[in-house]
Amino acid sequence: MPAIVSLETTLSRNELIVLEKLLQIRKASVEDLAKLCGVPPSTIASIVELLKSKGLVVVEELDVLFAKTSxxxxxxxxxxxxxxxxxxxxxxxxxxxxxxxxxxxxxxxxxxxxxxxxxxxxxxxxxxxxxxxxxxxxxxxxxxxxxxxxxxxxxxxxxxxxxxxxxxxxxxIVERRKHRIILLPPGKEDECRRLVESREAVSYLTHELIATGRWRSVKLKPYNVEALPPIVYPGRKHFFKEFIEMIREVMLSLGFVEIRDDYVIPEFWNFDALFQAQDHPSRDIHDVLFVEGSAELSAFKDIVERTRTVHEYGGDTGSRGWGYKWSLEKASKLLLRSHTTAVTIKYLSEHREPPVRAFTIGRVFRRDNIDAKHLPEFTNFDGIIMERDFSFKKLLGLLTQILNALGIKKLRFKPDYFPFTEPSVEGAVYVEGYGWLEVFGAGMFRPEVLRIAGVEHPVGAWGMGIERLALAFLGMNDIRHLYSKDITFIRTFPYSRYLRIFIPR
Known part of the structure; x- marks a missing residue:
């Protein structure tokens, strides 16, 4: 700890003005001094704190009753x-x-x-x-x-x-509030008067002071060479925003295009186009948030008709479908999207010839309770890839490449079930201090989904929870930290040491 240097007390112009007013009126509130000095109360409060630190004023806090006619x-x-x-x-x-x-x-x-x-x-x-x-x-x-x-x-x-x-x-109307009264300390009046009568201190020497020789008569404000400079925080993006931008750069470097769509969509894109039956329990998995109203689907009559035939009897896919009468009215109902596969399937239905490489990053909404790994509103990272000879093995290789590009080396796949892919896997990554965390689901679109979209070539798809991915990448163990409002935590988070951008050679 640096030694405390004994310096002669010097005051700025504003400190001298406040001290002079106090010598005239003996005591006053911050508001009274602000009116007398013609400056805002916030400025007076800062000046008073400086004078208090130098032992030149005393601040009393009183419990004061204020009144105003209603x-x-x-x-x-x-x-x-x-x-x-x-x-x-x-x-x-x-x-x-x-x-x-x-x-x-x-x-x-x-x-x-x-x-x-x-x-x-x-x-x-x-x-x-x-x-x-x-x-x-x-x-x-x-x-x-x-x-x-x-x-x-x-x-x-x-x-x-x-x-x-x-x-x-x-x-x-009356209200009790803490009221700050500023007054001179006992026995300090003469010292304060001497300081007011002395000249104002100069913070630094100018060319004029040196050239004219006035530096000999002015009072120089002491300079503590052991004092540390102020900490300056430059503007920066939130570290979670930076992480999302990093994923975006990785995907663009791999030749993918980014796509977007609305938050409020019809059930059709969220479920029906992905071959999820209108009465099937798989819809309950999402526990969606419905919105009043319905969508007009007449612009998509071809895909709507293919969806109806595939749902009812399988169409020409060789599947038996779900064996029920499909309802356009139900498919038209609006909801807050529960996953962004709804975005990629819509894009696929409009881009039916290979090659197709597309991804989307966006908010999704579900009825989840908030805890260390769940949020009711979170960010999905979905992608699709269509090539003439694309295979499940190539999909797993691509996902490994993406995660490695993000600096995630410990990952594993295990077989799983999803309503619109077959075969399917669940992907998990290892989080220090937490263990294995499920991050994504992936697989090859089923024949029924391909028929609905009007596609004749194999398509691999995946959906990742970006918040969970960020936990692994940033070494955190609580998803809520990604949305912390603690400005100190956000300013000092060492994001740069995690930054790894994959650039293919």
Whole structure:
């Protein structure tokens, strides 16, 4: 730890101004000093902290009551409701039917009668309101006018029964807040006065000061050569955003094109085009979020017809289909997409001849509970590849190449089932401190899916959860850290040491 250097106290121009005002008024709030000095309260607060660190001011925190006349109270600055009632009764010889008063006062009549009776000003008998006496509410009106602008409540006012009545009636709103009072420390007044009378300190020597010789008469602000420079954080992308950009660069370098589509899509693309039966339990796996309304699918009548025939009896695929009557109405219902394979199958139906290499990165939505490895809204990375001689073995090789390009070396495949691919595998990567984590599913599109899309060549497909992939890549064990709002964590996260961009040779 560097030694503390004893330096003569020097003050900036703004510190001198604040100190001079305090010498004049002895004590003040931050707000009062801001008005006197003509600068924002936030600036005064910073200056006060500097003076406090030098032992030149003391800051007291008081529990202060503030009051302000409410919007309703502003309507009664000239007369309160009970006084208005008295005025009307005087104009009608001191009495008036209750029903007529209701017409005149509306909802305020109950307030006026209630307080007038409490003060003993009126009586209500047989539907008649009679005036008995009246005392002007001068103190009430004075206090309402006093607090038109918010003010600190003095102790004598706080104990005033009239003030407390107005607060109870919500004509004056009160709030307790911490109030900072700045004052000079005992025995420091002479030192402060000497500092104010001395000249302002100069932070650095200019050419003018040296050339004119004025440097001999000015007071130089001490410079601590052992002080560390301020930490400057340059602008940067969030590390998770950087990771997604890295995946995008890897895929583009492998000759893939990026595709996009909407978040809200019909069930048709999310399920039906992928040969998922409309009454099949596989749809429950996704636990989707439905949106009100339905889509118009007339622009896709060819693929809609192929979907109907494949679902009902298999079409010409050799499959028996699902053996039920397929519903266009159900397929047209809208939902928040639960996977981005819905994007790739739509693209494939529009690009039916090889070669096709496409990927998509986008948000998907499911009814998941938030924990270390689940989120209800997350990012999917889906891809498809179609070549005339493409095979399952080549697909596994491609996925290994992609993950290796991301710096992930420990991965494994195991057989699995997915409704729209056969054969299928589940891919897992190893996360330090967590173990094996399922990251993606992959496989070859089934003949039924290829027929629906109108494709005659083999197609490999995969879908990865990017958040889970990021856990393995970044060495984390909780998916929630990817969305941390801790600015220090985000600034200091050592992302650069993980950066590995694969460039094919």
């Amino acid at each position: 919007n309703e109270g502003m309507e009664y600055l000239e007369k309160l409701p009970e006084e208005m009632l008295v005025e009307v009764l005087k104009l009608h010889n001191g009495q008036m039917p209750l029903e007529q008063l209701k017409t005149l006062f509306g909802n305020r009549l109950s307030i006026a009668i209630g307080w007038a009776k409490r003060r003993g000003w009126i009586s209500v008998e047989g539907g008649m309101v009679k005036l008995l006496r009246y005392e002007p509410l001068e103190r009430h009106r004075y206090l309402l006018r006093k607090f038109v602008e918010e003010k600190v409540v003095e102790p004598d006012v706080a104990n005033d029964p009239v003030f407390n009545e107005l607060v109870k009636r919500k004509l004056i």
